[in-house]
Amino acid sequence: MTRAAPPLLKGAAVLVAAALVLLNLGALAAVAWRAEGGAGWGAADWAALRFTLWQACLSAVFSVALAIPVARALARRRFAGRGALIVLMGTPFILPVLVAVIGLLAVMGRNGLMNDLLALAGLPRLSIYGLQGVVLAHVFFNLPLAVRLLLQGWARIPAEHLRLAAALGFGASARFRHVEGPMLARVVPGALAVVFLICLTSFAVALTLGGGPRATTLELAIYQAFRFDFDLGHAALLAAVQAGIGLAALLLLARLTLPEGRVAGLDRLAPPAPGGLARVLDGAAIGASALFLLVPLGMVLIRGLPWLGDLSAVVWWAALRSVATAALSTALLAVFAGVLTLIALTRRWPEALGMAALTASPLVIGTGLFLIVNPWVDPARLALPVTALVNAAMALPFALRALLPAARRAEADFARLSASLGLSAGAHARLVLWPRLRRPAGFALGLGAALSMGDLGVIVLFAQTGNETLPMQMHRLMGAYRSGESAGAAVLLLALSLGAFVALERMVGGRDAET
Amino acid sequence: MLRLEGVEIAQGSFRLTADLEVSPGARVAVMGPSGAGKSTLLGAIAGFLPLARGNILCQGQRIDTLPPAARPLSILFQDHNLFPHLSLFDNVALGLDPSLRLTQAQRQAVATALQETGLSGLEDRKPAQLSGGQIGRAGLARVLLRARPLILLDEPFAALGPALKRQMLALVGRIVGETGATLLMITHDPQDARLLCDQTLVVAEGRASPPAPTEALLADPPPELAAYLGA
Structure with missing residues (x-):
């Protein structure tokens, strides 16, 4: 019992899907079109x-x-x-x-x-x-x-099996053979x-x-x-x-x-673990x-x-560009993931689309996009938007893996109740879906922001001197053997990535969302 | 009041037919073996399952073409009757306004319903902080507030102990008495049927039979009910 998707949402879903398919397939097509035949494939490529x-x-x-x-x-x-x-x-x-x-x-x-x-x-x-x-x-x-x-x-091994193993006096090898081995x-x-x-x-x-x-x-x-x-x-x-x-x-x-x-059920009572050598090895x-x-x-x-106080202006500018890129990427991710999650309540295809992006390679997509835009625009001018777009597409599978199960569960548990009370689509989204989804949404967006902030991928194909992101600038510093300043930049990048993750998880996810 | 005309519900290879009428203000127990289709029957009346054939009429109007919320009924499920992230007050208030933008008069009405079901003072609690009995009462408070002419209960009290369940059934009896509503209630326990329902409807072997007086039915059960009751 799930309400039909409103037409506007369907339209948005088609747009998002088309954008993602174009991003992947369009890039692939461009790559295939420009790829030279087998002659160009040398020993170094085999290696x-x-x-x-x-x-x-x-x-x-x-x-x-x-x-x-x-x-x-x-x-x-x-x-x-x-x-x-x-x-x-x-x-x-x-x-x-x-x-x-x-x-x-x-x-x-x-x-x-x-x-x-x-x-x-x-x-x-x-x-x-x-x-x-x-x-x-x-x-x-x-x-x-x-x-x-x-x-x-390990958490899924039934507690009874562990108790049984203890009751029957299993040694390490028997426990491994009958309990842990099959699980592994x-x-x-x-x-x-x-x-x-x-x-x-x-x-x-x-x-x-x-x-x-x-x-x-x-x-x-x-x-x-x-x-x-x-x-x-x-x-x-x-x-x-x-x-x-x-x-x-x-x-x-x-x-x-x-x-x-996800790790759950780790804190249940289990029989005492073996002492002696096993204890020492576990500790080690x-x-x-x-x-x-x-x-x-x-x-x-x-x-x-x-070094944090002595970072050059170039590094700070790069950090600013990284923050802007991550912000744009997170906004795109929110749109992609939001639309696909809502449409996934009535359709199956968003899952496959999300998983397909899991094995796509950023550099392949980057190469393809470069080939597509190169005749028209200077790729360097598009470095940051393209990076943001590719980062959002790369984070999408993880976002969907967090959001879809929660959305499906909310729908399975409450769609009938919502329909029987006559909640409109808007009220259903505000009162039922959002409270159940905000925690996974906060996690997904935080993850997307952190991944984008720290990403060193497509940007290296597009950027020239003057529009580096922070990771790219760090790579420059490392290449110039300025290890002190690169460590300083690393601390800055670490703070930005973790900060973005924590901030979004808190802000979007709420402190005590749901139950 | 409620009429099922040549109704057939199909779910995969499962089929359930019903051709029956429930008189206004009747309290009907729905009994039958597990898997016979009791919940399916209520789900179809409430609008969660499409009919393969037939019509459902309520007070002379066809309702099987209406969306669930537009049907003149309230339903309580076995569980998930409350949203875990909303307060008790909001959960009950949803019965008046699904967008939760209440007027002062509506807030007062919610407060009254809570008072009548013995839930005053618990307004701000989340369902996780309520006992099983309080959760049952909250569902009933919403039913009371909605005041629809037909009430469907899909075993919402199945998980409660005997004493608590009797309390809930007494509350159901009071609400039905106050609102004059017609009641359809799934139950496994002949005692429940005797306690609250003057009539009983048997669902078995792919068919929902017309309601019959409970005492007579239990005293001389038809074979499929006798097999289920073990009597």
Whole structure:
């Protein structure tokens, strides 16, 4: 029992859908049209394709494998700060990539903490650049994600099974075989797939920690063909291959049920966890993961805070442009997600549209848009609006995943009551839908703002000197070895991203929305 | 009062037919095995399910073509009768004005309905802060306020204990008495039917039978009701 959508809403939905399809397919068409045939595909491109797949595999395997002991320890131990640590596991998602990279460099870079320790011990310094650096950064971002996905699996083990295992005196191996193993067999493939997909379109990490013939992803190769050779045909060919991988990934995605990221039911009573060695190992897993996440961020703050007063005007201007871009992007996201959520109450297609955007690559879309606008307008003039638009499209799948279930539940629970009381469409939206949706809406918009604020993607194709965003300016500073000022800019970017997320989540979501 | 003429409701392979009349002011218990279609019948009368065939008339007017809110009836579901994010007052006030822009007189009417259902002083509470009995009363306060000539109850008190349920049924009896409304009430318990309903309507084997006097029906149940009651 759902009311029919008003005509105005239907019109808006068609417009939004058309814009998104044009954005994706139009860009693809432009790319395909300009792509040069097989002749342009050289050894370096094969290497980029291999590296893209290989680093994504390694990142997925390491992230998930390391997440298993951490998730198990978090699931069965109770300690002060456990809740905070689980929340911390959610933050890398809104952490700007470059902030994390600067943190990792401060710990494991040439003059980082770890190499200093190695040097003290008389060992040779290790390099973070190349495959190991790319995978390390990806694990930094995706280990927490994998931990949260696996925690969900542990939370779903029926408490009776745990009690039964305790009552029957299962040892570690029996418990693993009968209780934890079967759960992991269900959850791990989905977690591997999610991390693999995320790493497929990695650009900013490869740009800063990879590079060279041995560590270039396809996305990075697109950028290089663009920027260094200005070979649009070659860039388009690379983009077409990346798009093909994305499409294959999309088909893979459709066959897997993806685990949910939401963590619930973790605080129920469970039988006491085993002591002894298991206790020590759990403590080590929790401690190591916390250090792995916190030390790089701490180093960013330690190195960057003193610089905050000495940032050059260029950095502040870039920050202003970033804020403007994020604001525009969030507004677009609000329109896209709002219209699609409302129309999704009566139709199925918005979900598919949202998911399709999940595997799209920003650089492919960027390349396509560049090819489309280049004959007409100077692309540099469109750098910020295009970045905002692409960011909104990229954040849309996450927004829809937050909003659609809440909207469907509100409709399932209350549409009949609303109809029987004769609530008009406007009253229904104001009194029923909005109170149920404002919390996920606040989360979605906060996420969109933070992602846009920290994004280093399409902007590098479009922007020239003079209209950089803050992440792009940071990349410039890093390239010029001004590590102090880049750390200062990182602190600024971190504050802006987190600030935007928290502000929107509070303002839109309300402090005590619903129930 | 309420007439179902050659009504047929189809849901997948499930079919329910009804050809019956309910007299004005009657209190009718709707009984029958689980899955027989009791909720389906009420859902169709309330306008949540389309008819495959037939007409529904209320006070001589066809109502099966009207949207749910325009039908001269109030319905209470098994649960989700209150919006969890609205206060008790607003939840009840929705019965008067679905956009919640109330005049002073309307606010007074809401306050009176709350008083009559024993909910005064709880106006600002959210449903999560109310007991099961208070939630039941809130639903009934809204029914009272709407004062529609037909009341449909789809087991809104099923989750309450026996004593509380009897209280609710007494309140229903009072509201029906005050407003002169006609009542259709789904129940599993012959006691409920005896307590409140002079007539009973059996839904079984794809058919809703015309209402018959409750005492006689329970004393000498037709085979499908006898099987359900285990008597």
